[in-house]
Amino acid sequence: MPPAPTLVKGMRDLLPPETHWFQAVEAAARELFARYGYREIRTPILERTELFARTVGEETDIVGKEMYSFLDRDQTSLTLRPEATAAVARAYVEHRLWEQPGWTRLYYLGPMFRRERPQQGRYRQFSQIGAELLGGDAPQMDAEMLVMLARLLDRLGLSGWTLSLNSLGCAEDRPRFERALREALLPIAPRLCGDCRRRAETNPLRVLDCKRPEDQPLIAQLPTTLDLLDPPCREHFEQVKQLLERAGVPYQLQPRLVRGLDYYTRTAFEFVHGALGAQNALLGGGRYDLLAERLGAPKGAGAGIGFALGEDRLVSAWRAGLAPSDPPPAAEIYLAPLGEAALAPALELAEQLRQAGLSVAAGDARWSAKKHLSTASRQAARWAVLIGEQEIQARQATVKTLANGEQSAVAWPQLAEFFATASGAARA
């Protein structure tokens, strides 16, 4: 026999109870986003390669070496989305959403794909939850989103996050930044690490983001994007910071925060967390004033701001001990049909209980009572319901409370009510 097929590199199976954590993150996010007026958008997982190449940037790592791209049968190059902002912007333009009243608030969640070398907190398929606020460039939008994100992380039970904040300047600032940096780099570049020497040529902004300790003293002397902002961008950033302070959201100015997608302008941010290992960015995003415009939105209508949260990383932080609660059991009631004769009536009862809103999981009618009880307690059910010959005769069920071993006979019609009151009593 040939070897059984296994997981593709960088992909993983999420098994219960881990899936519970993903559901919990998603539910919390959906609920919170709704309070801020966001509604869900679902874009395809497959897009034209061109979309990402033109927006994320030809020279970025994502486009340059991490995309899952292939030729469709009609020779169109398609790509498994490596991020969702470009796709949302595409949809925003394609469906002329700016014609709707007010700013457009959209959120999304789902899998993204990047062909990188896997490591802790980084997979080739990973889930992101993100939101986009489109249709303007008011600093108020930036602040609204950052406040919402702070609330989200608090609500998810994560303490100890840090918000790093920077402004990258507008499109007009960029060439100035790069010229200034290149100039400043000329004398010191030879003393920097190999990567930085390369970046000094290709993408000078990136040098600011270098993490090598030995390079830090030199890099500290370089001008930052904040030093070079033009007056309107400086004013915009000031207002964002003020609004954050008014809202009581703490941030750390991080003048060397540079993000890896080309469409970012002005406000850029990251929420990082210490429980995550080397890949400590839990969530990142920024403003993109020209993204949608480049895809065909009218001047001014395409500006916006967005973020993406790494769901896998959030769950990993939870698993590192920050989880707000235990995952629930498979079912609160375990049903034990004792013998084939008990099967049909037992299953009927199970259906009645489910219709009353209870969760019920049954075992195999051929199992021994001992195996049933053992299974029930190991599945963490709260009650075991035994239906055997005696019970059928009496039209009753034997209900055992697993936690304390108490057992009672309950008439079939009273079963649902029995569990309802027992649940209520436990909560009180």
Place this chain on the structure above:
RNA sequence: GUGAGUGUAGCUCAGCUGGUAGAGCGCUGGAUUGUGGCUCCAGUGGCCGAGGGUUCGACCCCCUCCACUCACCCCA
């Protein structure tokens, strides 16, 4: 793409300077033929990642390959 580490039972791992494998957990059964969790007993379980080499003899040493993990890079 680069570097390092690790591959032994379903899972987590032990295995001394080379003498052809162990534990815990799990699973099955029993002590309790309709009563779980705790305990005790018994059983089940492995081409020691793959291929080659050295050796009388290799889980152990050498080479090649593969996989996984972590880190760099980059990012969520």
